[in-house]
Amino acid sequence: MTAEILIVTGEHDSTADLMVLELRERGVPFRRFHPQDVPRDARVSLRFGPDHPPAAHAGAFGDTIDWDRIAAVWYRRPEPYSLSPGLTAEEREFAYHECTSVMQGLWRSFDAFWVNHPDRIRIAESKPLQLTLARRLGFAIPRTLFTNDPEALAALWEACDGRIVYKSMTQGVLGQSLQQSVYTNRVGADHLARADLLRNAPGLFQEEVAKAADLRITVIGDRLFPVEIRSQTDPDARVDWRRGEVPRMDHVAVTLPKPIETACLALNRALGLHYSAIDMVVTPDGDHVFLEINPSGQFGWIESVTGLPLIATLADLLIEGRDRRWTDPIAG
Amino acid sequence: MTEDMKTRRRFLRQAGLAALGVFAVAGARRAAAASDPKGLFAGQFLEDGHVVNIPAGHYDREQMLFVEEATGRPMVAQSQQMTGSWTYSDTTRCTNMFYPNNGAPTCAAYDSDQDSHPDGFKPGE
Structure with a gap:
């Protein structure tokens, strides 16, 4: 029986499309599955019994994936389930949770090499946990506050001489219906005057670190691809590089100091990740300051701008994981 | 005193910081509870994507x-x-x-x- 690689994502995912082309070029057997087809277009069945090991089949449009054949999974960017618009709000909520339960059961019950397991992703996305581990591993970190307390925010603002930034804690997009985003922003006195709004939702506030450049470190297995993003030449991108015209900024592959390299790999290990994108800042003094780690961070644009072989390296990792039958303790 | 410092002081007064002794904490909390804020702090930073x-x-x-x-x-x-x-x-x-x-x-x-x-x-x- 041929072991296969599974790509779990959405229909509209250009980075996954690049992996499809890469694996096809190499003649590697793979499948692609979109949880967004569940429950209406995709059928999912998990079978358990006293006389057989767990068995699972999933697929859509006559294409069935036998989970027994899957030895490595790239869990990319699945999109939300396709719930029937004919359901009431209560029915949709119930259906959503039932879909989540069966899909999480599928991910957790069957052994494979995961890049990355969704449970690992969920834990690794916690920014307080990231900062806890980063500090423990020797990274320099900025003063950071998670709070819904206006007084605590004011105290941080005072302590940092008014140079702090606001960030969202999740990838949740506020303003999607208006095609608007929340980037990292400097917090000014006018913003602080509305600190009472923190009673409706807490925020993440961080000391603003002076930048010479942003640093995006793509970690694939035990390989690191550090790239400096020269964001400071674009006025729109000085606080948050994503606000600027990213492909037009200089991207320069760099070598990290050995202790930073070691700490990046240790952070991935601590979080149970085989892939991550770590964001750091290089200060004008040449120091490296940790900002965050993205367990499902983007990398497609880095390959297209720098030519670094990120897709090929990730394909190597998936193939190696498939062949070694590496496992994750969640399922193992 | 710089303009920046003045602004910060002004904010601290507005926030009712007990540390500055302007309001008692309990009083400030009562005042805060009286007005139920609408919207999100993050909403101040919404911009076109x-x-x-x-x-x-x-x-x-x-x-x-x-x-x-x-x-x-x-x-x-x-x-x-x-x-x-x-x-x-x-x-x-x-x-x-x-x-x-x-x-x-x-x-x-x-x-x-x-x-x-x-x-x-x-x-x-």
Whole structure:
């Protein structure tokens, strides 16, 4: 029986499309599955019994994936389930949770090499946990506050001489219906005057670190691809590089100091990740300051701008994981 | 005193910091409870996202790729597609695809969607 690689994502995912082309070029057997087809277009069945090991089949449009054949999974960017618009709000909520339960059961019950397991992703996305581990591993970190307390925010603002930034804690997009985003922003006195709004939702506030450049470190297995993003030449991108015209900024592959390299790999290990994108800042003094780690961070644009072989390296990792039958303790 | 410092002091007074001895904590909390704020702190930072127009397309199950409707070419084959930032798109995509046993898949209906893309999908610059 041929072991296969599974790509779990959405229909509209250009980075996954690049992996499809890469694996096809190499003649590697793979499948692609979109949880967004569940429950209406995709059928999912998990079978358990006293006389057989767990068995699972999933697929859509006559294409069935036998989970027994899957030895490595790239869990990319699945999109939300396709719930029937004919359901009431209560029915949709119930259906959503039932879909989540069966899909999480599928991910957790069957052994494979995961890049990355969704449970690992969920834990690794916690920014307080990231900062806890980063500090423990020797990274320099900025003063950071998670709070819904206006007084605590004011105290941080005072302590940092008014140079702090606001960030969202999740990838949740506020303003999607208006095609608007929340980037990292400097917090000014006018913003602080509305600190009472923190009673409706807490925020993440961080000391603003002076930048010479942003640093995006793509970690694939035990390989690191550090790239400096020269964001400071674009006025729109000085606080948050994503606000600027990213492909037009200089991207320069760099070598990290050995202790930073070691700490990046240790952070991935601590979080149970085989892939991550770590964001750091290089200060004008040449120091490296940790900002965050993205367990499902983007990398497609880095390959297209720098030519670094990120897709090929990730394909190597998936193939190696498939062949070694590496496992994750969640399922193992 | 600089303007910056004045502003900070002003804010600290507004926030009712007990540390400054302007309000008692309990009094400040009562005052806060009296006015129920509407909206989110994050709402102050909402700004227009990157919006791109993506040509009509659909997910081709045979190729396992998202393809442009007019040419059948994978959209990923176009250059400069990703920006790394959150991008919105006005996408025309197939909403009702027939997969006949014999013959090519046929799109029976299209719709315009507003999609969001964490990788800043941006074809055909």
